Amino acid sequence: MASPSDQTARHLQRLAALVSQRRAQLRLKKQEAAAVCDIAYMTYWKIEDGQSVRASTYSKLEVGFGLRAGSCKAVLDGAADSVVLEDGTELIEGGQIARVDTESLSDGIPDAVTKSAMLVAPELTGRQIQDLSEQVMEELRRRGILPSAP
Known part of the structure; x- marks a missing residue:
């Protein structure tokens, strides 16, 4: 000691x-x-x-x-x-x-997913990217990282 x-x-x-x-x-x-x-x-x-x-x-x-x-x-x-x-x-x-502002996070994630998908997988359609973004948001809510959707 x-x-x-x-x-x-x-x-x-x-x-x-x-x-x-x-x-x-x-x-x-x-x-x-x-x-x-x-x-x-x-x-x-x-x-x-x-x-x-x-x-x-x-x-x-x-x-x-x-x-x-x-x-x-x-x-x-x-x-x-x-x-x-x-x-x-x-x-x-x-x-x-720092305390995370979940509202800003919720607003920024779909845009980040869209931009990333367009760079990494340009063959994806707009609808596929939107579905991917929705799945990411749903998973983050399921894990408790983001609040449940209104």
Whole structure:
């Protein structure tokens, strides 16, 4: 079992990676990020370096970066592997989890199937492509990926 200091260091490094990822997502340089968060540049640098700072600094970081309150503490306590943005998007190390707008997805899938079928199987008729698209939509509904048709 890892010692408490090893776990603390691991949590600080995880938060550092998430903060760095969010800064890159916002297209900010470190100095700009510090200004957005209303913290000193060296203090911001410490966060991305995996060093501990005051709880009030993490609060400023959450406000400046649009993170839900308490996200940093949850990562530092080992209670979370991610930070959550105000819009509900969840940042995980190396990626993000976003809520999918199933209405947009439902609207876009038939068009994507049609374009793909025309490229891959140009011999298909328009009716065959439409049938294929309907079958794809039905399968996605059956799997629970899309809501049932109205």
